[in-house]
Amino acid sequence: MVKFTINGEAKSVEADPAMPILWAVREQLGLNGTKFGCGAALCGACTVHLDGQPVRSCSTPIGEAEGRAITTIEGIAGPEGELTKVQQAWISEQVPQCGYCQSGQIMAATALLRDNPRPSDADIDAAMAGNICRCGTYVRIRHAIKVAAGIEPARAAPGAAPLSGGAKA
Amino acid sequence: MMHRFALVAIGALALAACGSKVEPPVEQIVLREPGQPAGAAPAAATDLVAAGKAAFAVCATCHAVEAGKASGIGPNLNGVVGRKAGALADFGYSAALKQSGLTWTETELDAFIANPSGKVPGTSMAAGAVSDAERRKAIVAYLASLTP
Amino acid sequence: MNDMAKPPRSRAAKWTRRGFIGAGALAGGALIVGVAVRPGNPVGKLGPIVAGGEGEQLVNSWVKIGADNVVTAIVPHCEMGQGAHSVLAQMLADELDADWSLVRVMQAPADGNYVVTDTARGFVAPGTLDAPDWLEPTWNGLFTKISQLGDVMITGGSSSIRTTGQRTMRIAGAAARQMLIAAAAREWGVAAAEIVTANSTLSHQASGKSAPYAQFAAAAAEEDMPQTPALKAPKDYRLMGTDAPRTDIPEKVTGAAQFGIDATVPGQKLTYAAVRKVPVPGTRIASMKADVAKTMPGVLQILNMGDFLAVVADSYWQAQQALNTVEAEYTRSESAIRSTADQFAAFAAALDQAGDQGGKELVGKGDVAGALSVSAKTFTAEYRAPYLAHAPLEPMNATVWVRDGKCEIWTSTQVPLMARSAAAKAIGLSADDVTMHQPTLGGGFGRRLESDYVVMAARIGLATGYPVKMIWSREEDTQKGLFRCADLSRFTGGIDAKGRLVAWNNVFTQHNDPAEACDAPFYDVPHKSIRVAEAELHLPFAAFRSVDHSQQAFFVECFIDEAAHAAGRDPVEFRLAMLGNSPRHKAVLEKVAAMSGWGTKPAAGRGRGVALVQSFGTIVAEVVEVDMSQGKPRLTQVWCAADPGFAMNPDGFRNQMEGGIVFGLTAALHGEITLKDGAVEQGNFNDYPMLRIDECPPIAVEIINADPVHLGGAGEPGLPPIAPALANAIFAASGKRIRELPIAKHFA
Structure with a gap:
């Protein structure tokens, strides 16, 4: 039994502590937003936060999460679902x-x-x-x-493209 | 033009008409039905090396440990204890690790596994930090047991 | 040519082999007309399948309207990142005068009623697309039937918008609008011509009557369906040609999007299968030793399927861990090709045998031998392209449940009906007994035109009888799939006294799709012979993003660049001089030259290279600037000018150009699958690297909308020019001519 918090909620899973966080989160907790891409910490598709630090969940055992806080893509929006x-x-x-x-x-x-x-x-x-x-x-x-980051402006609202002469990049 | 349509249509019909050929398993070993209890979980290893081997499972995706086996995503770790960092010819180490000047004593390995990029900033080992001191000790003991 | 030379091709490959040329396929200047709605209006039959929600009314096969006035476009193509779902809905919504904020997209079910008739017509018989109205029902009916027989529900060939969009979706939207108007006119007792539509609302000015579409949806479905509704002229477009935001993006930033690998089986606990195919194509498993795996936690079954091993367990991790311990021996391959060197030796032997004139002539014009004999200057070049794996980030996977003579499948696929038939055949069911669920795709790139992985999952599912999710490891995905073919291509060029390319002699070994990819007919070259001398491939073939263009553009546009240098002329000026009869191509090249400041001198150590390619109906020119001052290439900027006829969603089109360029840069710089002992050597992203953000240059894209009727594609055309543009830039910067991909290995 490994105990941790995930997206602010206390959870536990019955799993081999060597099982990667990725599979525990996807299969046992049903949080499918975290993806399997390579299984070897080479692609980043499985990135979650462990105590706030980004880690590759495909190569980090769930045992590492004991007593710590996991955040997945499902857990970053605000309490009312406000997007970051x-x-x-x-x-x-x-x-x-x-x-x-x-x-x-x-x-x-x-x-x-x-x-x-x-x-x-x-x-x-x-x-x-x-x-x-x-x-x-x-x-x-x-x-x-x-x-x-507020360094560059968000794009303007969508507009119609001219019929000829080209739309500007 | 019509000729081509006819060919396509006939081709499609021919495919549809192909008889089924089911290829059953050559060998099917059924150990358990889903939902049935898995039997007693293997008792947690009390032996440090055995515990280290179990904890090493996630590391094994990248690191071979069999003597003489080619390095994969990470270097082969057979005989790593006592080896100079960045010593294997068949693995493309990061410049940081090659130039670290480290020799992998058990203490140095423990420190590296605790925080790879803290110990050697610029290492290409992107994952694998082990925070639990007991588990680190077991993994290091396991690595120390691996000799050619 | 011996029969062995051509590997067996998948059904999807048969259909995509004619990636048709969009420009010129339709009668010039005509508005598009046609009956893509489906003869008759089967809403009674389809309603329960696609409009089962409360208050939903199917108006015709492709559009339903909810009581909340939400318009849902039912789209028969898959969404794999190309944005087709959203843009096809945009086209339907425009003709329907729907409010974009109330438009949703639904994936059409894998059902014969949703075959992509117009894509099939575009691939097979583009000439019928400008048939007169009175013949339309005949052609439409015929191609619908052919498509149903051939399981043609397919997404590929950069064709969705220019075929299904231009015809099916627009016509369905326009027909639905007319049906809504007719229903309202009947109810209000006014002339249909006096009713106007906008923002999903019908209104009649004189009477002051107004109603949301939802109010007349049910009545509209009873109206006669117009067979050739008038479509909007470009000046009347409201959504088409705008950057309408994509409907699928919000769920892709919250983790809510459901990919194939995320499939769940309602009410059932899943099991997981890890698989290992034989390492060498065509071999079999001779023996399996699974003693250790039998004792490992979570393992349910261990299967030797003859051509692959599978371990089924409570968790994918457990399955993969157990599979790693299974030992197997394999039968010996009959292929004489064991190594990459063997493969290229086979190519070279075929080309040697073909010589200057042999092989099958694909393009013949003038008298090449004669022209070469009198050329002021001749030059030769041999180019080489490696095998490539598609490497979509979502590894191959499928979830299946076989029980009681039925099968359900959840999988990411570009060919749901072909996958259904292939799975059915493999497990002895009829296709009607197999239900496909189609989640969104974590990348396709041609790999998911093949159904091999779906068949494997179905066979596992038949063996277990309970729901199983099969997932390939990244290593399996890299090594055991189907591949972009390797090839070798030889050229001889002849330059006349005025510095013009007058002779083009070329022979290569792999000719797939599109058939015209080996040529650049827009360049005015008087004497030309382009030939194929087929040679055996060791690895199975699958269409790869832009297919033959992915290597042919490298060969052809490097050859043109070498010709320009042999003639002592500027590469852009040299090409422009050959484009006298191709004003659109000329305009695209001039545009990219202007964007990139072609005439100005680059900074020290830097050089610029250019390439111009037409593929899938879209003309694209790209310029790369590369910095060679550190001894290896660093891209500083890419400029891209593209003429797709008309970009239905310019921002989506730009996104596809950017993506095609990055995908092409991965192939150009890094991509190489090699063979050792008959097996693929690479495994994961450590030895089969992808371009990463720190190597990705800024990319500027400009669009020329030169012809709103004859559209080109978006998903593939950005890719072909980038490899030659980069190789040509490296030559400009350093004098080093790259004739063999990938580029990075020349600077290792």
Whole structure:
């Protein structure tokens, strides 16, 4: 029996303490937002926070969580479901494509902005390089982090494209 | 043009008409039905090395421990105790680890596993920190038991 | 050509092999007309299947309206990140004059009523798309039947918007609008022509009457369905051509989106299967030793399926841990190809045998041999592209429950009906006894056009009889799937005294889809011979994002660049001079040149490279700037200009260009699957690396909407130009000519 809090709630699971947090969270607690991508801490899709620090849940045993606090993508919004600035920026900048990596991206970006509210491009690259996006949304991830940080403005409301001559990037 | 449609349609019909060929398992070992109790869980190992081996399961995704086996995502850890950090020729270590000057004594391993990127900033070991001192001790004992 | 040379192709591959050329497929300038709604209006039959919610009314096959005035577009394509769900709904909603904030999307069920008739027509017979109105019901009926027989419910070929969108969804929206108007006109006793629609509301000015669509939805479903409703002219578009926000994004930032791997079986506790296929294609398991696995916690069953091993356990972790201990021996492969060197030797042998004139000619024009003999300058080049794995971030998986002669499947797939038939066949059921659930896809890229993994799960499910979720490890996904083929391509070019490319002689070994990917007919080159000399592939083939364009664009656009340098001319100026008959291509190239400041001198150590490709109906030019001052390539900026005819959602289109570029950069810089002892050597993202954010350059995209009728695709066309543009940039910066991918290994 391993006891911990997850998204603010006290929980326990009957599991081999060597089982990765990822599988305990997905299979036993039904929280499927945390994703399996590589199983070897190489892609970041499984990123959760353990006592606030981003960790790769596919390679961190649930035994490590004993007495500690896990936060998953399902637990970052406010008590009434208010989205965080990072989540809002992910929507306003239309970041996701398939979306499979985005829980991990958002968890990594959330930790980055908490520790470094005005990150430079180099800071963003360093903090986010552990998270693979196979669809290739990196340009938007970088921009959305800056939007969430208030460094760059959110995009204007959608508008009509001209029929010829090209829409501006 | 019509020729092509006809071919496609015939091809589709031919596929639909193919008889089923069910390939059953060559071998099926049934140990238990789901929902049935799994039997007594194996007693927690009292022996430190055995406990370390159990705790090492999550590490084994990346680290081979069999003598002579090629390194994988992480370096082979057979004989790691007493080895200089970054010593295996078949693994691409981070510059940080290669230049760390460490020799893996049991104490150094314990400190590294407690906080890899704290001990060697820039290490490519992105996961695997073990916070529990007892479990670390067991894992280190297990690693120390692995010799070629 | 011996029959062995062509590996067996999947059903999906048969359909996608003609990635049709959008531009020119329809009659020039005409508005689109057609009957894609479905002959007759089967709302009575379909209603219970797709509109079972309280107060929901199906108006025709593709749209339902709720009592809350929510309009739901029923979309027959899958959502895998390309944004098709949302944009197809956007197109339907525009013709329907629906309020976008009240539009939802529903995945159409895997059911013969939802085959993608217009995609099939686009692939097989684009010529029928400009049939006169009176013939439309015939063509539509015929292709619906053919599609049903062929299980053609397929997402691929960058085709959703230009086929299903332009025809099915728009026509369904327009027809539904006319039916709502007719119903209101009847009830209000006014002329239909006097009723106007906007924001999901009907109104009649003279009488002051007004009603939400919901009020007339049921009556509308009883109205005759117009077979060829008038569609909006571009000047009347309200949603089409706008950056309407995607409907699927909010749930993708909260973790709520349901992917295949997240499937649950209502009321049932899941079990989990880990699998290990034979390491060498075509071999079998000779023996299995599972003594240790039998004693491991959580294990329920251990299966030797002949071509793969499976361990079923209470948890996926337990299943995988136990599987890791299972030892197996395998039969010997009959393939003579054991290594990457063997594979390329087979290619080289085929090309040697073909020589300067042999092989099957795909494009022949003028007299190449004659032109080469009188050229002022000739040059040769041999290019090489490796095998690639698709590596969608969601590994292959499927959840199945086989019981009582029925089967339910939950899986991420681009081909739900083909997957259903394949699974049914594998477990001895009829397709009607198999129900498919279609969660969203964690990436497809062509890998999920194949049903191999669904069949494996179904076979496991048949053996267990209880619900099982099979998940491939990343290593299985990298090693045991189907692959973008490797290839070798040889060119001879001839330059005349005026510095023009006059002769283009080319032969390669792999010719799949689209058939025209090996050519760039927009360049005016008088003498051309493009040939294929087929050679055996060791690894099974699957369409990879942009398919043949993914390697052919590298070959062709590097060759053109080498020709420009051989002629001593600027690569952009050299290409523009060959585009006299291709004004749209010229405009795209001029646009990217202007964006990138092509004429200006780059900073020291930097160089720019360009490439121009038309694929899937969209013309794309890209310029890469690369910094070689540290001795290896660092991308500083990518510029992309694209003409898709008309971008239905410009921001979504840009997102696809950005994604295609990053996907193409992974392939160009890092992607390589190699063989050792007949098996794939790479396993995970350590040795099969993906581009990461710290390598990703800024990307600027501009769109040219040059033709609102003849649309091109979005999902694939961004990819092909990036590898040649990068290789050409490296040459410009350093003088080093890259003819073999991936690029990173030249600088290791």
